[in-house]
Amino acid sequence: MGGALIASSCADQLDVSPRQSLTPATAFVDLAGYNGLALNMYGRTRNFSYYGQTMMIAPEVLADNVLVIANTGRYIQEEVNADRAGINIWGTPTTYSAFGAINDANIILAGVDKATGTDEVLRNRIKGEAYFMRALHHFDLARVYGYEPGREVNGWNKSTIIRTTPTLGFSDADLRARNTNVEVYTQVEADLLQAISLLPTANLGSPNVYRASKAAAQALLARVYLYWGRNDRAEALATEAMATAGLTNDGTGLVTSANYVSSFNTFPNPESLFEVEIRQVDWSTVDGVNNSVSSLASNATPGAQFILSASIQLINSIEPGDIRLQTWTATTRAGFNGPVYSSNKWRGAKGQYLENLPILRASELYLIRAEARFKTGNFAGARADVNALRSKRNLAPVATDLAGNDLFERILQERRVEFAMEGHRFFDLKRNGLDIRKHRNLPSVPYADYRVLNNLPLGELQLNDKLEQNPGY
Amino acid sequence: MRKVLLLGLMLFIASAVAFAQNRVITGTVTSVEDNMGVPGATVLVKGTTIGTATDLDGKYSISVPAGSNVLVFTFVGLTTREVTIGNQTTINVALQPDVQALSEFVVTSYGDQSKREITGAISSVKGEVFQDLPMQSFDRAMQGRIAGVQVTSTSGQPGGALNVRIRGVGSVNAGNDPLYIIDGVQVPAGGLSGQGSQNALASINPNDIQSIEVLKDAAAGAIYGAQAANGVVIITTRRGTKGSTKVRLSAQTGVVKPLGLYEVMNSQQLAGLKRDAFVNSGRPAINAANVYGNPEDPNLPNNSWVDATFGDDRLSVYDISLSGGDDKTTFFLSGSYTDQGSQVIKSDYERATTRLNLTHRPNKKLTVNTTLSLAYQKSNGAIDRGNFVNSPFQAGFTARPNVPIYNEDGTFRDYPSDHLFGYNIVQGAAQELRLANTVQTVSNIQLNYQFTPWLSFTSFAGLDFADNRDENNRPSTIAAFRAAGGNSTNTDRRNVNFNTNHNFNFNKKFADKHTVSGILGYEYKTESRELTFAQGQGFANPILRYLNNAATPLAVGSSFTQFKRLGVFGQAKYDYNDTYTADFTLRRDGHSRFGSDVRFGTFGAVSVGWRLSSMQFLQNATWLDNLRLRASYGVTGNSEIPNFASQTLVASAGQYGGSPSLALNQLGNNLLTWEEAETFNIGVDATMFNGRIITTVDFWRKNSSNLLFNTPLPIDSGFGSITQNTGELRNQGIDFDIQTVNITAGKFQWSTAFNVTVLENEVISLFGGEERIGNTIVVGQPLFPIYTTPYAGVNPANGRPMYLNENNEYTYTIRDADVRYQGSALPTSYGGLSNTFTYGGLSLEVFFQGQFGNKAFNSDLFNLASTGSGPNNQLVNQLNYWKQPGDVVSNPMPWESGARPGGSSYTATSTRQLSDGSYIRLKQVTLSYAIPPVVSQRIGVAQANVFVQGLNMATFTKYNGIDPEVNSIGNTFAAFPNSQQITAGVSLSF
DSSP states (O other): OGGGGOOOSOGGGGOOOOTTEEOHHHHSSBHHHHHHHHHHHHHHHTOTTTTTTHHHHHHHHTTTSEEEOSOSSSSHHHHTTOTTOSOOOSOOTTSOOTHHHHHHHHHHHHHGGGOBOSOHHHHHHHHHHHHHHHHHHHHHHHHHHSOOTTOOSTTOOBOOOOOOSOOOSGGGOOOOOOOBHHHHHHHHHHHHHHHHHHOOOOOTTSGGGGSOOHHHHHHHHHHHHHHHTOHHHHHHHHHHHHHHHTOOTTOBTBOOHHHHHHHTTSSSOTTEEEEEOOOGGGSOTTHHHHHOHHHHHOOSSTTOOOOEEEOHHHHHHSOTTOGGGGGEEEEEETTEEEEEEEESSOOOBTSTTBOOEEEEETHHHHHHHHHHHHHTTOHHHHHHHHHHHHHTTTOOOOOTTOOHHHHHHHHHHHHHHHTTTTTOHHHHHHHTTOOBOOSTTOOOBOTTSGGGSOOOOHHHHHHOTTOOOOTTO | OHHHHGGGOOOOOOOOOOOTTOEEEEEEEEETTTOOBOTTOEEEETTSSOEEEOOTTSEEEEEEOTTOOEEEEEETTEEEEEEEOTTOSBOOEEEOBOGGGOOOEEEETTEEEEGGGOOSOEEEEEHHHHTTOOOSSHHHHTTTTSTTEEEEESOOSTTOOEEEEESSOOOSSSOOOOEEEETTEEEOOSBSOSSSOOBGGGGSOGGGEEEEEEEOSHHHHGGGOTTGGGOEEEEEEOOOOSEEEEEEEEEEEEEEEESOOOOBOOHHHHHHHHHHHHHHTTOOHHHHHHHHOOTTOTTOOOOOHHHHHBOOEEEEEEEEEEEEEOSSEEEEEEEEEEEEOOSBTTOEEEEEEEEEEEEEOSSSSEEEEEEEEEEEEEEEOOOOSSSOTTOHHHHHHHSOTTSOSBOTTSSBOOOOTTSGGGOOHHHHHHHSEEEEEEEEEEEEEEEEEEEETTEEEEEEEEEEEEEEEEEEEEOTTSHHHHTTTOEEEEEEEEEEEEEEEEEEEEEEEETTTEEEEEEEEEEEEEEEEEEEEEEEEOOSSTTOOSGGGOSEEEEEEEEEEEEEEEEEEEEEEEEETTTEEEEEEEEEEEETTSOTTSOEEEEEEEEEEEEGGGSGGGTTOTTEEEEEEEEEEEEEEEOOSOTTTTSOEEEEEEEETTEEEEEEEEOOOTTOOOEEEEEEEEEEEEEETTTTEEEEEEEEEEEEESOEEEEEOOGGGTOSEEEEEOOEEEEEEEEEEEEEEEEEETTEEEEEEEEEEEEEEEEEEOSTTOOEETTTEETTSOSSEEEEBOEEEEOTTTOOEEEEOTTSOEESSOOGGGOEEEEESSOSEEEEEEEEEEETTEEEEEEEEEEESOEEEOTHHHHHSSTTOSSSOOBGGGGSBOOSTTOOOSBOOOOTTSOOTTSOOTTOOBGGGEEEOOEEEEEEEEEEEEEOHHHHGGGTOSEEEEEEEEEEEEEEEOOSSSOTTTOOSSOOSSOOOOEEEEEEEEEEEO
16 A cells, blocks of 8 residues: 555645745845835834834833823823833744844845846945844834943943844844844944945935935934933034034024924925835824824824823923924813913824924034033033024024033933934933933932833743843832 | 445355356346435345345346245345245335444545544434524534544634544644545635635535545545545545435524623722822823723713624524435536625625436446536625734724713714724724625535446546635725725635546445455546635715726736646455454655655555454354444645745735835745655544444554644744744543433433543744754644743732733833643544434424643733723623722723833733633524424424524533633634524425
8 A cells, every 4th residue: 555655756746936925036136126125124113013103102101201191001101110111122932023024134234235126326325224223123122221331330231132134034043142232233324334434415305314324324323322421422413414404503404493393394394304204004094193203203183092282291391482392282181280381393283183203403413423422521512513403493602601410411301302312311321321310200210220221021031041131129 | 315325335245157047037126215226226136146236226136046935135235135035026125224234334535444443543414313403504514423533613703614623633733724625625614705704614615525534544535635634524425316306494492692792890899999099100180081081071971882783683594405316317406695784783694505416327337427506606805813003803892991882873883092093993893894705516426336236436526616805995984084085995816726536436246255345546636726806985975885996006916826736546444254353554645835855755554353243152142233343544744834835935025115125035945745644543433222322442543743833934044934844743632422321211211422532732842952942832732832930920019910920029110931731722622422312293402512631821811901901891800909908909000001010011921811711602592393293294394393492502611711712722803703603493304
């Protein structure tokens, strides 16, 4: 009987091709294929667990800018810096992970040089974009999960894992230990330097800012140097970025105060160096009301959840006449006693809660340079940069003798007001080694408290013995 | 049925040489059971080797030599009869069923065998057991009826899908569903629709089913090789028999009731709790009153969202069948209609089925069989399982009682936007359209050609075709969809599932004692699934819902997936004098899912049987009708992974800037091949006291290896997992089944059927020496382990929730190291007990079903039992909370947000949400009365029964949720509980 059971030679009858998918061998042969992969890196940043929501809101709620005015379960834990309430971008197999885009970048960088195609401009752009996005994601992981270099508590310098080679098969996915913060910043710096040399320029406010540009890479590198404490380089890169973007020392190139509020409802934002575009098809029919920043932070669209308000402490800190006060509208919320503030930065101006995600705005360059100059002792230069920005925000220059910690606090305050609801506040306090300031009479979170660093997912720690949890978890 | 069963496997006794003075005797062999001819019965001249077999109609003609005067009529499953010829020339014989023979046949699509011969582990349920029960699908009918088979509802949605596990969970990531073969057609289980749960097996009207056989071990299943690792369920529908046309009608109607509901707070209770929570956490009491009302306000409205969402509904089932036939053609024709509501508004189910089963014999060698079925299923599916605000099982309980459901004019009122995304659940359930329409056929054609009495050839082709349309409309009357002007999504699915096999069957007896039989065949199967959907928004009027009315087209999509499988197989069987049996099976299968060089796998089994009751030393034990030992060993395969799991895939990933983007979304593995299950089985079958005790015990072990395992990758690699063949699992257990007739006294009879399975599941190894994958799979423990931190109650001094840390010390904050093993979601035993009492025409069946030893984690308690820390209404038992030092209570001091500084969240995962998932359920009670024929015949009815029956009448459990049965595995938020069904009906036969 067994003799009759010889395998039939019809194995090719069993070939079935997945019609709506490609294999890497067919997808990644030409520049068009790599371009498709590059676009996916941008698409990933829209995720609600990344810039689509969490990276914009959580750093505000974890600090002192945002008051939670209704308990839907969202951000109510973050507001009080509860145990394990934070930003979870490391991810698990079932949630968003920032490492997905890093792998996209690594696939591009490993293969794009061999891709067929003669458009060398496109090839360089794709490569530059890969370096830029790899840097952005490593940097975000580094600031969520680790201390900045020089700001370590008890010498704890573990940061993210650096991945610079693609995962295309099982053997590529080796188990690694966390790199140190200096290693990560060094890698991010190297990637951004490559990106700067490869990326095309993009005019401020033009649709070209929907992809990475030279000025965006310079601006991000300036920010990275500021976090790193390399203030002279931060100043230099901010200056270079301003030159690339056509911004002058007096603030020319920024929007005027008359256009400031509406700039957030203009697409792209005229101040955007790098902005991620979203279209209605990127969302399910309920993502707008359920997950958009607009639904959470604004009541502009009827039916919005409107669970987040500016804290009264933020509102009170804004100087009279500051045009940025108009990014908030005093209003009421059923169920909450007292005035609340709806964000005009997130009005969902593309319709049904939809709008783009400004990730790098030009005004940051002035504040990066001001802080870098302050930290290198150039108070006059710092004041000049602050004043350049203030001139575009309907504010008079600061006192000519503003110096020392007062000047530092002024720069920090400018950042707080300028980037409210854009995901900077918690990181600005943390990278300076400051206690995390809180609103609503909540106790501040000491800088040395374990909650300043996010916890790594338990499943990853159990899978990978080399992975160390942050202290305190 | 018997005739059909025999088509593939004819018994034959070689005719001897005829002698000159012979006389010819003719006649017909019939069975007293159905008065139909028995094909293939042996007619032997006693004391000689002269014999013949009856033809397809049971007719025979035999030459009897002079001097012989007795004919012996034998047929498997019927008692042997000897008839003295005398001077008769025509001898018609009616054979009685043989009690000791376990006379049922087991059908495979390749051939049939008497259960008496089977050496593998097989259990069966006859259609009569579940006839006229208001169950929409036959898999539900198996629950508690078969040892070794665990059936659990995953949803109480009428017509919903079930989870069937034969002898444990043998695979981690590959499928664990058994192979379903309906009249030879291999039908995948699972759901057809995206709107709630619609069961792919519900297209078969359970009343059309003759029997369900479950092949549990490798010896029984190896002929199916591929896919048999999870066991095989064979469904055989009824066929007609020769004779006058019989008509059967049945109708029943009744109510569907909730099995239970969470008891949630009224407005005053919740407002009081919330005020304490706000004040304790430093928030103004006025804000609590703004949202939840003032607990002292005597006019605080109380709106019961629970009552508005849940309630009783109707259930009706109508069924008709006709069967009959003549010498050449028999038929079975049936139709049914089911209309079943559910316990939740606008979640209902309608089904119409029709079936035509035909058998035609153009001549004595050729038989043509066909089975044609068509079913239409329509359901309005509730959102089930998941923490969704538009699920009635979530929001129906969590909605705040102080919020009105309706405006004063009776229209639905918008729910506050700070809770449940502003979604009024009663409005949503009533107005959102979640309609699924499915048309499905499971049909086949089979040709059988009998070359010689011992050799036949069968060609079979079967089709399972399903066409499904899901319509989803979210009208602009609902606040959440107002901005977009409402939206509609239409999804069309088409599943084509085809299998064909061609095989030779032979069966020959030598020297009166040695029977050799076998099968040699080829099989091919393919399954393709296509899906197209379109979505649009912006409707001028909420009544409009078709996409051509949409102002804005929003999204379109389509997908295609397919697999192919082919195999060759052979089986050889040897039987010595009905005493010793041996069976060898070998099969080689290839599957498109696997790597191109490793697509084929070889499976096989060997089994032996020894009938002790035929041995000389037991001949005097007259109380023993049958005693048999069986042993088997075999290897079967599992390929139930996504169709392209072995390939590295680059797929489109939406758009960016209007251009398509690409993503590497799966890592491939070209070495991916079959998962294997190695099964050992030792069984004993015994029948005693003239059939009053029938029992079967099987001891089994199933080692699954080469698992198709989603090997986790560190997420920093960019991927969460890759499918590899690695790891081992072991299931072992004992299946015990006994049927007894306890008392027979005059018209009174009491009989019992009991079965139990005790089993153990253990992960033996994973991959690369890893001991665990997070807390989800751990070597040395069963699958579905539950790891969490012990909840240690409330500190009487300060009202804080406490937990036990890794050193068993009290702690407020749970650390990574503090989670520990609490048990598994897999039961360690399950079974069923049925008692039937009859007195004359009156009969009462009481059937219990249960499972034991599993832990059940209830995610609903995150919402409903957080002592008021969230926005949700709470269980009434949460009122027992800490108020002042010294209070020894089960719930902590209320704290808005639950994030009391210096401790874990009030909704931290702990044993606070865990309970024992064991239960015993009074599954079915049926009381029926057969109207005496003398009465019924006056109105022309041969047989009439009236009955009342109830399903899910009572549950005994310590489970902390509504229905322990649906809380099985996976997401345990807001599962759709089973319902209680009480019906009354009548069945008539003409």
